[in-house]
Amino acid sequence: MDHAPPPPGILIAIVGPSGVGKSSLCGHLLEHSDNLQLSISFTTRDPRGNEQDGVDYWFVDEDAFMAKVARGEFIEFARVHGNLYGTAIDVVGEARGQGIDLLFDIDYQGLAQLKAAFPDAVGVMVVPPSMDALEERLRGRCTDPDEVIASRLAFARTELSQVDAFDYVVINDDFERAYRDIVSIYRAQRLTLLRQRAFVVDTLLS
Numbered sequence: 001m002d003h004a005p006p007p008p009g010i011l012i013a014i015v016g017p018s019g020v021g022k023s024s025l026c027g028h029l030l031e032h033s034d035n036l037q038l039s040i041s042f043t044t045r046d047p048r049g050n051e052q053d054g055v056d057y058w059f060v061d062e063d064a065f066m067a068k069v070a071r072g073e074f075i076e077f078a079r080v081h082g083n084l085y086g087t088a089i090d091v092v093g094e095a096r097g098q099g100i101d102l103l104f105d106i107d108y109q110g111l112a113q114l115k116a117a118f119p120d121a122v123g124v125m126v127v128p129p130s131m132d133a134l135e136e137r138l139r140g141r142c143t144d145p146d147e148v149i150a151s152r153l154a155f156a157r158t159e160l161s162q163v164d165a166f167d168y169v170v171i172n173d174d175f176e177r178a179y180r181d182i183v184s185i186y187r188a189q190r191l192t193l194l195r196q197r198a199f200v201v202d203t204l205l206s
């Protein structure tokens with residue numbers, strides 16, 4: 001049997017409306033996974049709280065961002081809530097080459113572009129148990145004025161209407177269960193034929 005080259009790293013995108021809890025799910029998954037790294041995006045928005053350049057995002061101004069677009073340095077980019085966000089091609093290339101799995105915290109527009117470049121990228125949509133629950137969570141954060149909450153809810157409907165572009169849907173009505181669902185999805189990617197074949201062919205049958 002043929003010896004295949006080592007399989008490329010897994011690309012997994014966690015997408016969902018703001019307030020749905022995807023940052024906590026992503027943070028927890030990163031903390032508890034050995035071979036998984038966050039794909040650090042470029043953004044034109046200002047840092048919030050104790051966000052750090054090169055840790056949470058690469059913070060750049062609009063001119064620098066557009067120069068990167070012109071040079072074709074992004075695998076995907078999109079405008080979200082008025083700011084630009086993008087994923088650098090070399091971040092993905094390096095991780096793929098080293099067999100490192102990448103977690104993307106991007107929006108649905110970014111996922112469509114990522115899948116166009118890497119059809120094996122896995123898209124997970126995290127959804128709230130109800131629209132009322134989502135509104136409650138957005139209000140509970142107490143950071144946004146009413147009109148911002150209304151616009152985030154309207155945008156949430158746009159995002160949810162893209163459900164057919166996803167491979168998996170996780171309902172976040174209970175953090176622990178939603179987290180276990182995401183771990184199961186990630187784990188299942190590790191067990192695909194593409195990633196397990198070498199063990200059978202090169203180890204068991206050699």
Ligand code: 5GP
Binds near residue numbers: 106
């Ligand atoms: P925030 O500003 O709250 O960190 O992120 C706002 C939205 O932008 C979130 O839905 C987040 O997933 C999305 N986002 C963050 N980075 C990227 C990226 O590189 N590309 C795309 N398309 N969306 C992103």
